[in-house]
Amino acid sequence: MTQTQHEAASGVAIDIxxxxxxxxxxxxxxxxxxxxxxxxxxxxxxxxPAGDAEALGAWFRESADSGSLERYLETFDHTIAVMQTREGLIRVAREFVEDLALDGVVYGEVRWAPEQHTAQGLSLDEAVEAVQEGLDAGAAAAIAAGRIIQVGQLITAMRHADRGQEIAELAVRHRDRGAVGFDIAGAENGFLPSRFAEAFTFLASEQFPVTIHAGEAAGLESIQDALVAGRALRLGHGVRIAEDIEIEESADEEQTDGQEVGIANLGRLAAWVRDRGIPLELCPSSNLQTGAIEAFGSTIDAHPFDLLYQLGFKVTVNTDNRLMSGVTLTGEFELLVDTFDYDLGDLLELTLNAVDAAFLPLEDREALAAHIASSFDAAAAGASGGAPGAGS
Structure with missing residues (x-):
């Protein structure tokens, strides 16, 4: 079985x-x-910190795998340093899309903070335009190679800075030129979304969609504030919403598939997120590395991903930072298959969750969902029939 061919719970090998x-x-x-x-x-x-590509990649992975979000974020000093020119931004953005396409991504939202890329004289608008030029070039190269991909920018404001309104206006200015949404990122503890309340009100008045980093380094208060003050349509990570769920072991100690059956009692915030279908942008490997799931355990099988999925939360699978975590989206799906015995139907549901959460018009999401469903059907048929490239 090759690196990307995995046995799902159904026993059918699939090429993720x-x-x-x-x-x-x-x-x-x-x-x-x-x-x-x-x-x-x-x-x-x-x-x-290293002089060749292999050693440098290893340094990033080792530095990120520290259990601390603050230490994880320190690795960005080097990547941001080389992304201060138009040429650098174009190249990084182009290669970013090319790598996504090689991994089978057909729609991607790329988040980044333009305010961190003006040290060499670029204006905010020039930086956004450079990234868009690179994204367009990467998509064109992928399409020329026979792959399908569409990419949009999530313009991000740094939550410890005081430029929320300025960056929100920047995002809206570029809404018809590649920008599809707004985000805030950076140190989560001590910097609630409400400090940018004016910016979020502006974005709501412009009907411009928002996703907010919340429930990663900080807990339930961060999520509550993202939904109330930030009017977030999605939660960046949001994994700590599981801290608002209490599992009560069943008195009769019934077991299903070797696991004890319990009753899940959702707190008011968790119930709101689940019942309203607010998408969670879960990043399994990153959540483990940064300590975001330390309340649940220190290994990937302790990640509340499956708990949230089984309870009906709209969970999606993401990478966060592919360089630092040493991952791909394929690898994250493989990790979930290996850890939770997901089958092709689970992978389809998780993927369609992401389609539904995408900052795209309804018609585009419907078309994308149809394409994905058709592709999964073909993969299932090929795998069961032993077609080449589908697990044979």
């Missing part, structure tokens, strides 16, 4: 890499190729 995927939570400055960082750093005289 070839399945169409949706990427909603993927940071531009967290997805660079190590070789590109080396090239760009050499051009500006920026010192790096």
């Amino acid at each position: 890499r070839t399945l169409p995927k949706i990427s909603l939570h993927d940071h531009l400055d967290g997805g660079l190729r190590p070789a590109t960082i080396l090239d760009l750093a050499a051009g500006i005289g920026h010192d790096l």
Whole structure:
């Protein structure tokens, strides 16, 4: 069985890499190729902690795998440093899309903070335009190679800075030129979304969609504030909503598939998120590395992903930062299959959750959902029939 061919719970081998995927939570400055960082750093005289691509990639992964979000974020000093010129932004964005397409992503939303990329004289608008040029070039190259991909920008404001309104206006200015949504990111503890209340009111008045990093480094208060003050349509990570769920063991100790049956009691906030279908942008490997799931355990099988999925939350699968975590979206799906015995039907449901959550017009989401369902049907038929490339 190849690296991307996995036995699902149904016993059918599936080639996850070839399945169409949706990427909603993927940071531009967290997805660079190590070789590109080396090239760009050499051009500006920026010192790096390693001198070859393999060693540099290993340094990023080791530094990120610390159990601390703050330490995780320190790795971005090097990627952001090489993304301060128009040429650097174009190259990084182009390669970002090319790598997504190679991984089977057909629709991606790329989040990044333009305010962090003006140190060498670019204006905010020039930075956004450079990234869009790179995204367009990457999509064109992928399409020329026979792959389908569409990509949009999530313009992000840094929550510890005081530029929320300015960045919100920037996002709206570019809404018809690649920007599809707004986000706030950075240190979550101590910086609630409500400090940008004016910006979120402006975005709501412009009917511009918002996703907010919440429920990762901070807990339920962060999620509550993102929904109330931020008017978030999606929760970036949001994994700590599981802290508002109490599992009561069944008195008769029934078992299903070898596991004890329990009763889940949802708190008011968890019930609101689930019952309203507010999407969670879960990033399994990253959530483990940053300590976001430490209340549940220190191994991937302790991740509340499956708990949330089984309880009917609209969970989606994402990578967060592919360079730092050393992951791909294919790899994250493989991890879930291996950990929770998901089958092709589960992967389809998770993918369609992401389609429904995408910041796209309804007609586009319907067309995308139809394409994905058709592709999964073909994969299932090929796998069961032993077709080449589908697990044979």
